[in-house]
Amino acid sequence: MKTIIEPFRIKSVEPIRFTTQNERKELLKKAHYNLFALKSDDVIIDLLTDSGTSAMSSAQWAAIMNGDESYAGSPSFDRFEASVRDLMDFKHIIPTHQGRAAEAILFSLIGGKGKHIPSNNHFDTTRGNIEATGAMAHDLVIDEGSDPKSLHPFKGNIDLDKLVAFLDKYGENVPCIMITITNNAGGGQPVSLENIHFCAKIARSYNVPFIIDACRFAENAWFIKQREAGQGDRSIKEIVRDMFKFADGMTMSAKKDAFANIGGWLALNDDELAQNAKTKLIQTEGFPTYGGLAGRDLDAIAQGLKEIIDEDYLRYRVRTNEYIIERLDALNIPVVKPAGGHAVFIDAKSWLSHIEPLQYPGQALAVALYELGGIRGCEIGTVMFGRAPDGSENQAAMELVRLAIPRRTYTQSHADYIVEVFEELAKIKDDLKGFKIIEEPPMMRHFSAKFATVI
Numbered sequence: 001m002k003t004i005i006e007p008f009r010i011k012s013v014e015p016i017r018f019t020t021q022n023e024r025k026e027l028l029k030k031a032h033y034n035l036f037a038l039k040s041d042d043v044i045i046d047l048l049t050d051s052g053t054s055a056m057s058s059a060q061w062a063a064i065m066n067g068d069e070s071y072a073g074s075p076s077f078d079r080f081e082a083s084v085r086d087l088m089d090f091k092h093i094i095p096t097h098q099g100r101a102a103e104a105i106l107f108s109l110i111g112g113k114g115k116h117i118p119s120n121n122h123f124d125t126t127r128g129n130i131e132a133t134g135a136m137a138h139d140l141v142i143d144e145g146s147d148p149k150s151l152h153p154f155k156g157n158i159d160l161d162k163l164v165a166f167l168d169k170y171g172e173n174v175p176c177i178m179i180t181i182t183n184n185a186g187g188g189q190p191v192s193l194e195n196i197h198f199c200a201k202i203a204r205s206y207n208v209p210f211i212i213d214a215c216r217f218a219e220n221a222w223f224i225k226q227r228e229a230g231q232g233d234r235s236i237k238e239i240v241r242d243m244f245k246f247a248d249g250m251t252m253s254a255k256k257d258a259f260a261n262i263g264g265w266l267a268l269n270d271d272e273l274a275q276n277a278k279t280k281l282i283q284t285e286g287f288p289t290y291g292g293l294a295g296r297d298l299d300a301i302a303q304g305l306k307e308i309i310d311e312d313y314l315r316y317r318v319r320t321n322e323y324i325i326e327r328l329d330a331l332n333i334p335v336v337k338p339a340g341g342h343a344v345f346i347d348a349k350s351w352l353s354h355i356e357p358l359q360y361p362g363q364a365l366a367v368a369l370y371e372l373g374g375i376r377g378c379e380i381g382t383v384m385f386g387r388a389p390d391g392s393e394n395q396a397a398m399e400l401v402r403l404a405i406p407r408r409t410y411t412q413s414h415a416d417y418i419v420e421v422f423e424e425l426a427k428i429k430d431d432l433k434g435f436k437i438i439e440e441p442p443m444m445r446h447f448s449a450k451f452a453t454v455i
């Protein structure tokens with residue numbers, strides 16, 4: 001059969017509350033046009049994030065009942081550790097309450113003033129945690145990665161020439177090399193197995209640890225299987241194990257490719273660094289056998305990791321994005337191609353070319369999608385990345401709107417609705433106005449900035 005169907009039946013449902021366009025106009029005003037300030041009850045289709053919003057399986061809910069809440073030595077930790085190690089064979093696996101807690105612990109130990117940390121593209125919390133220590137975060141993605149029109153199969157790859165030049169320039173001040181798979185901030189684009197292995201090789205030759213930000217490792221492995229020469233006949237598990245084989249550590253958000261509503265971990269091979277991380281963990285998260293989580297959360301993750309590498313799931317997952325992208329493309333709406341793993345990205349700079357980058361075309365588009373259809377997406381552009389640590393404001397490399405697709409949560413008719421909202425928006429998009437920021441915090445401003453329309 002050609003039709004790729006949702007590979008699950010629905011056992012439990014959550015009603016959606018419908019709002020009218022006029023209601024949403026008022027709600028937007030009250031939220032100062034920041035979609036993070038909306039109540040989720042006021043959102044019809046919530047594509048703000050795919051983080052922690054997955055539908056858990058009946059097996060995961062059953063595993064939750066087996067959670068053991070012992071402070072130390074819980075069997076839930078053993079199940080969690082075994083499940084992680086089955087895919088990523090690191091010596092020390094340290095649970096945290098989210099991915100960013102793993103980042104905060106890692107960079108508090110290896111970051112600091114004068115340090116420089118490269119990645120393909122750092123995710124916003126990763127960048128925030130690096131900069132909070134006084135270190136600098138650098139993005140070295142290949143040029144194709146910043147070109148929404150490029151059809152390169154691995155647009156998340158790091159530019160290896162730039163990486164070598166970077167290491168020669170900053171020398172001892174590079175405490176680690178990172179790579180984000182898939183590359184969230186760069187459009188959810190995958191990194192090839194070859195690129196991951198070359199990174200590890202370069203890291204080894206410069207004697208610098210290689211750390212993978214692995215939030216969407218299963219989606220990345222699926223793309224490797226589909227797109228990389230010689231990988232098509234391997235199982236997802238084999239590819240995943242190969243991806244991590246030469247890495248020295250990883251940070252992970254279990255809210256992504258572990259189907260959990262909360263959780264994460266830091267994994268390391270170095271004994272001394274791991275010991276220091278565990279000490280920090282006890283200070284800030286909890287004892288190393290629960291790390292800021294309930295025992296039941298560890299069991300949900302352990303089960304989720306078994307389900308995420310299922311090929312029927314991954315095929316459906318990526319097809320959902322492709323389907324929306326094909327239909328938007330047919331409407332001449334500029335989308336990032338090829339489809340990424342977890343989200344659909346619209347190129348607002350080119351679609352709303354009448355709005356200047358410093359008047360945030362991505363924000364204008366995200367606000368319009370909510371007003372017209374009750375869809376909540378997220379600007380990934382100058383609002384998110386435009387404020388430099390020195391206080392200056394510069395336009396970001398791309399002005400994207402991300403429609404992140406929660407895992408196993410929405411169906412094809414929801415996808416058809418999303419496309420229809422775009423179809424309507426296309427008729428009025430030339431009248432959309434830009435925004436200015438009237439209030440912002442010193443860091444990670446997109447979460448809480450207040451906006452006003454530019455007249």
Ligand SMILES: *Cc1c(COP(=O)(O)O)cnc(C)c1O
Pocket residue numbers: 051098099100101123125126180184185213215252253254255256263264
């Ligand atoms: C979500 C995410 C993080 C942070 O994880 P949280 O669990 O949200 O703290 C880090 N890196 C990437 C690439 C992510 O997508």
